[in-house]
Amino acid sequence: MSKKKKVAILYGGRSVEHGVSVNSARNIYEYIDKERFEPLTIGITKTGQWHLTNGVTKDIEQGKALGLILDAQHPGFMLLSSGDRMKADIIFPVLHGTDGEDGSIQGLIRAMDIPMVGTGVLGSSISMNKIVAKKLLKAAGLPVTxxxxxxxxxxxxxxxxxxxxxxxxxxxxxxxxxxxxxxxxxxxxxxxxxxxxxxxxxxxxxxxxxxFITGREIECAILGNNPPEASNPGEIVINKKYEFYTFDAKYVDPEAVRIDVPADLGKKSAEKIREVCVKAYQALHCEDFSRVDLFLTEDGSIYINEINTIPGFTNSSMYPMMWKERGVSFTDLISKLLDLAEERYDRSKRIEREFNSSLKF
The missing domain is CATH 3.30.1490.20 (ATP-grasp fold, A domain)
Known part of the structure; x- marks a missing residue:
């Protein structure tokens, strides 16, 4: 029997989306295939301290304080109390927003030289910044507001x-x-x-x-790299008491929205949305997985709203729901993402990091 891969699930973080990250990570920890993977839960507090926690918890400070080992030959984590070292085979950042989805953590993990789930430094940073993302999408000939x-x-x-x-x-x-x-x-x-x-x-x-676009809120899940695959689109139907899809509507009020997966769309419209979403994913250099959010107007016009490179994995999150509709369970989806991370990491090893020149030093 092959040895289980150790997966470091990073959650929490210095972000206004800290609580959402905790809820997403809790589901990943619960549903990860424990026959194949051994999860290590590592929480980052709102002030930036790293702790090894017993499962996923909002009380991250109660865990054991960790330091990072940035030696690319022997990267990992160290318990500050004892000096004991831990190694992760794969890192799964489940960090939403600032310092987690904007390329910061991705750059740190790249320096550690450990396989990582999700979009790298470039795609994370440009996708996170709505201004840069819209400019690039527009330059690629894709529809934006x-x-x-x-x-x-x-x-x-x-x-x-x-x-x-x-x-x-x-x-x-x-x-x-x-x-x-x-x-x-x-x-x-x-x-x-x-x-x-x-x-x-x-x-x-x-x-x-x-x-402001008056239209239907449509989302599409993208998975994979060569080539990426789009799910059937889903729709967020917002209660009329909300002006738009607010934070409370997303995470607090259970009566705020109805989620239709798949969305009630004609075949032609659904295919057009899937095609546009894959092109947007590629234009912003996304990797492994993302969720593309769009507006669909009454006359059939599509506008890309934004791309989320670490979409939510909470119980109400669209990304896992859209793949479940395609027959991919939560557990299989997590396994697929971990496999994609390792495949991409292995491919990256073909790139030379040394250049033999006549330069003397």
Missing amino acids: RFLAYHYTEQAEISFKDVKKELGLPFMVKSASLGSSVGVSKVKNEADFDKAIAEAFRYDDSLLIEE
Whole structure:
């Protein structure tokens, strides 16, 4: 019998999405195939301390404090209390938002030279930043909404009158690099404007202002690399008491939404959405898995809203639901992601890291 692979599940993190990460990691820990994999649960506190925990818990500080071993020949983790070392065969970051989904952790893991589930440094950083992502998607000829972007230093130049003239009313104001609808506001009049700008800048140095699209909220799950595969699209049907898909609607209020998997779409429309989502995934250099969020208007127009490189794995998360509809269980999905990580890591070894030259040093 082959030896179990040790999988370090990273969760928590210094992010406003810390709690969502805990819930996602709890499911991955529960459903991971323990016949093939031995999970190590490593929590990162809201202030950035790393701890080995007994399962996945919100009380990360109660775990054993860890240090990181950044020796690429012998990477791993060290218990600070005893000096004992632990090695992981694969790392599965289940970190949503800042410092977890933006390339920061991905760069650290790459320096450790350990196989990692999910998109690498480049794809994570550009997908996380809504402004950069929209610019690249637009350059690739993919459909995005009209938008404006501002840095914190340009705050005095942001004019309600100018935005209204360019985008119309209502419009959306968003922090550039957050998820789960944190730092997002819908502006219907000038009275909403200053509060929305302050809320977005509260969480980020850059913000995005984009036209409001009246349409259906469609999501599509992407899995794999060569080539990636798209699930059947699903739909989020939001209760009319919500102006848009807010944080509470996503995670707090069980009556806020109805999830239809698959979405009630015609075959032609569904295929068009799947094709656009795969192209978006490739345009932003995503790897292993992502969830693409879109709007579908009454006239059949599609607009890509954003791409989540570490989509949620909570009980209400669309990503695992969409693959379950295709016959892929939660456990099989996790195994597939871990296998993809190892395959991609093995392929990366073909790249030379030394160059023999006549340079003397």
